[in-house]
Amino acid sequence: MTIVLGAALTFSAICNGSAPRITAPPRLWVPELHLQPHLSKLHILPIRPQARSPQDELRITSQIHETNTHETNKHRRLQPPKPLLPQPLRILNNGPPTTTILLLYHHSPLNITNHLPINQLPPSPLQHPPPPPQSNPHPAPSPTPFTITTLKAPILKSTPIDLLQSRLGIPIPEMIFGDNHLTLHHTPTAYTLTFTPEPALDLVDKTGSTGLLKVHYATAWSATREKTSAGIKEVVKPFDWSYTTSYRGTETPGLGGQKLQRDDKARIPVELLQRRDPILFADEVVLYESELDDNGVSVLTVKVRVMEQRMLVLCRFFLRLDNVLVRVRDTRVYVDFGEERVVREYTAREGEFGEVKKKLYMEGLMPDQITIAFRDANQIAHLLPVVEHEVESVCLEGETGQTQEGR
Amino acid sequence: MPGLPSSVDLDECIARLYKKELLAESVIEAICAKTKELLMRESNVVHVKAPVTVVGDIHGQFYDLIEIFRIGGFCPDTNYLFLGDYVDRGMFSVETISLLVCLKLRYPNRLHLIRGNHESRGVTQSYGFYTECSRKYGNANVWHHFTDMFDYLTLSVVIDDRIFCVHGGLSPSIHSIDQIKIIDRFREIPHEGPMADLVWSDPDPERDEFSLSPRGAGYTFGSQVVKKFLEVNKMEHILRAHQLCQEGYQTLFDNQLSTVWSAPNYCYRCGNMASVLEVGENGERVFNVFEAAPENDQVKDMQMGQDKMGEQGQLPDYFL
Numbered sequence: 001m002t003i004v005l006g007a008a009l010t011f012s013a014i015c016n017g018s019a020p021r022i023t024a025p026p027r028l029w030v031p032e033l034h035l036q037p038h039l040s041k042l043h044i045l046p047i048r049p050q051a052r053s054p055q056d057e058l059r060i061t062s063q064i065h066e067t068n069t070h071e072t073n074k075h076r077r078l079q080p081p082k083p084l085l086p087q088p089l090r091i092l093n094n095g096p097p098t099t100t101i102l103l104l105y106h107h108s109p110l111n112i113t114n115h116l117p118i119n120q121l122p123p124s125p126l127q128h129p130p131p132p133p134q135s136n137p138h139p140a141p142s143p144t145p146f147t148i149t150t151l152k153a154p155i156l157k158s159t160p161i162d163l164l165q166s167r168l169g170i171p172i173p174e175m176i177f178g179d180n181h182l183t184l185h186h187t188p189t190a191y192t193l194t195f196t197p198e199p200a201l202d203l204v205d206k207t208g209s210t211g212l213l214k215v216h217y218a219t220a221w222s223a224t225r226e227k228t229s230a231g232i233k234e235v236v237k238p239f240d241w242s243y244t245t246s247y248r249g250t251e252t253p254g255l256g257g258q259k260l261q262r263d264d265k266a267r268i269p270v271e272l273l274q275r276r277d278p279i280l281f282a283d284e285v286v287l288y289e290s291e292l293d294d295n296g297v298s299v300l301t302v303k304v305r306v307m308e309q310r311m312l313v314l315c316r317f318f319l320r321l322d323n324v325l326v327r328v329r330d331t332r333v334y335v336d337f338g339e340e341r342v343v344r345e346y347t348a349r350e351g352e353f354g355e356v357k358k359k360l361y362m363e364g365l366m367p368d369q370i371t372i373a374f375r376d377a378n379q380i381a382h383l384l385p386v387v388e389h390e391v392e393s394v395c396l397e398g399e400t401g402q403t404q405e406g407r
Numbered sequence: 408m409p410g411l412p413s414s415v416d417l418d419e420c421i422a423r424l425y426k427k428e429l430l431a432e433s434v435i436e437a438i439c440a441k442t443k444e445l446l447m448r449e450s451n452v453v454h455v456k457a458p459v460t461v462v463g464d465i466h467g468q469f470y471d472l473i474e475i476f477r478i479g480g481f482c483p484d485t486n487y488l489f490l491g492d493y494v495d496r497g498m499f500s501v502e503t504i505s506l507l508v509c510l511k512l513r514y515p516n517r518l519h520l521i522r523g524n525h526e527s528r529g530v531t532q533s534y535g536f537y538t539e540c541s542r543k544y545g546n547a548n549v550w551h552h553f554t555d556m557f558d559y560l561t562l563s564v565v566i567d568d569r570i571f572c573v574h575g576g577l578s579p580s581i582h583s584i585d586q587i588k589i590i591d592r593f594r595e596i597p598h599e600g601p602m603a604d605l606v607w608s609d610p611d612p613e614r615d616e617f618s619l620s621p622r623g624a625g626y627t628f629g630s631q632v633v634k635k636f637l638e639v640n641k642m643e644h645i646l647r648a649h650q651l652c653q654e655g656y657q658t659l660f661d662n663q664l665s666t667v668w669s670a671p672n673y674c675y676r677c678g679n680m681a682s683v684l685e686v687g688e689n690g691e692r693v694f695n696v697f698e699a700a701p702e703n704d705q706v707k708d709m710q711m712g713q714d715k716m717g718e719q720g721q722l723p724d725y726f727l
Binding site for chain 2: 153154155156157158161174175208212213214215217218220221222237238239240241270273274276279282286292293294295296303305312314322368371372374378
């Protein structure tokens with residue numbers, strides 16, 4: 001059957017409304033695809049009507065089925081669901097949570113080799129089979145000043161979501177990686193700095209007292225709404241649905257009471273971090289993410305890179321509320337292994353959406369590139385004015401009586 | 408229509424798309440034009456018969472769409488109802504929507520496509536489909552063809568007069584299903600009104616009635632709303648998509664409403680399950696749960712690379 005569209009366009013396939021009853025043998029496909037030469041780059045394959053591809057078989061099969069509508073139309077699994085393939089990458093995503101633990105010996109690389117061979121420390125765990133899931137790092141045989149643990153698990157199931165929701169008292173973002181964390185632990189002092197989603201969400205404004213953000217079309221929306229459904233007035237339990245947080249990590253002070261304290265003189269030595277020292281370990285963990293009902297994005301991630309002498313953690317909250325504003329709140333944690341000193345720097349940036357767009361345009365970006373840039377905090381952060389900045393530091397060295405023989 | 412191919416073989420197109428090959432721009436243009444003609448004749452409320460397999464959000468996860476066919480049966484052996492959100496976020500929105508549209512044209516009564524909130528010009532510009540079209544075809548023409556066609560997609564489906572299917576949820580302006588039939592749907596999804604509500608709204612298990620979203624636009628609907636709607640329309644169940652669930656589906660309000668989610672490991676990082684809902688001839692509903700197709704691993708690096716330039720790729724990320 002042929003359907004003619006306008007004068008020039010013909011569909012040779014069967015596309016009438018009812019299931020065709022095929023009595024004759026299935027038609028072989030006839031080459032009728034006439035393309036203009038310049039279109040050939042789009043993977044148009046040479047036409048080989050004589051080839052019997054699996055798709056031909058499929059078509060024949062389907063037509064036979066169609067002849068007997070009601071019977072064949074029942075649930076049918078042409079192929080049973082596939083068994084799990086032993087592919088490590090797959091496990092990483094859907095299987096048990098992946099824990100990556102890095103024990104750092106900051107003086108002798110040999111020690112690293114003894115304990116956890118360097119060649120088993122993936123630059124990114126994505127490229128290697130993950131180690132078997134471990135919930136607790138084994139205590140090191142000799143003192144190891146710092147342990148870095150990351151955990152990447154799937155988003156929470158509905159029961160833990162309900163529990164979390166009742167603990168926090170607000171609806172939580174749809175992508176909630178409730179088990180994920182990045183933890184920095186200093187063994188001699190038991191000092192810990194960890195990044196997890198729950199305390200971050202706990203800092204979200206739960207009452208809307210700071211003034212709620214509105215989507216850019218909110219005014220227009222409520223104006224038309226009054227005509228149709230004026231009965232619905234209240235926002236039940238307002239909260240900051242943008243999930244803006246000023247989270248800087250959760251700190252457990254050391255045994256000697258060591259904790260981060262404001263230190264306006266401290267700074268993160270950018271020049272040392274700019275050096276291309278080999279990265280022993282790097283990872284990135286998403287804590288939560290919301291698409292804000294497709295009005296932008298709100299995401300909290302934490303990433304780490306560990307070099308031989310130092311490491312850097314960046315915990316970044318990124319909010320883009322389309323046509324309203326852009327927020328970036330960065331917490332950087334710098335650790336110098338030699339000095340056993342931790343510096344934490346918090347920088348909040350915020351800018352109006354239109355202003356950012358203008359600046360991107362001034363940088364010479366095309367409209368399409370601007371759209372892409374708006375998805376990437378790295379391309380935007382430097383364009384935003386700083387609204388808050390604070391530096392803290394703590395020194396963990398030699399403040400306990402614990403042995404330092406590993407050094 | 409000058410410049411269009413004089414004819415297009417749909418079976419050939421489908422065969423190529425199953426292999427994840429792109430169709431030429433002119434073929435897409437022809438197919439979209441033809442699909443518009445077909446969709447134009449559909450009501451805002453399409454009535455279908457069970458058995459039918461209902462699929463939630465796909466979001467360009469082409470390999471997982473193929474996995475759905477492998478598990479649920481290929482078209483037209485199995486009847487399918489797709490609840491929208493075919494594009495954006497995933498890496499293969501073009502291939503996904505091309506295949507679904509070709510299947511719709513080829514088997515118009517075997518496969519139904521509902522409009523989701525991502526089947527819109529506005530949303531696809533921010534969330535990936537526009538960028539993907541421009542990258543794969545060198546220009547945005549294909550995006551224009553597809554988004555023009557989206558304006559014709561139907562808004563809701565009723566299965567066997569007992570299950571009401573929609574992408575998002577209910578609207579305070581709609582009490583009876585007949586009120587959906589009079590919406591002028593052949594347009595871009597507006598920001599407000601019943602058409603917006605149908606593709607946007609979410610259920611709220613803690614409430615009885617409609618409430619305003621704190622973001623300043625949109626509604627959530629509660630248990631009494633669902634109950635009343637089902638009573639007024641003599642239906643048994645509301646079936647919708649639109650919300651990610653770790654288990655692949657969620658049932659609320661005393662089994663009066665379910666959410667079906669069909670994009671496993673959403674955005675290639677959520678690690679969630681997905682499901683399709685198989686509605687049997689007697690109205691029985693069975694969730695068939697599945698996880699991400701193994702083929703996704705082949706393009707893992709690409710996905711990460713596209714999502715976050717240079718972060719988890721081969722080069723170490725010397726972030727500051």
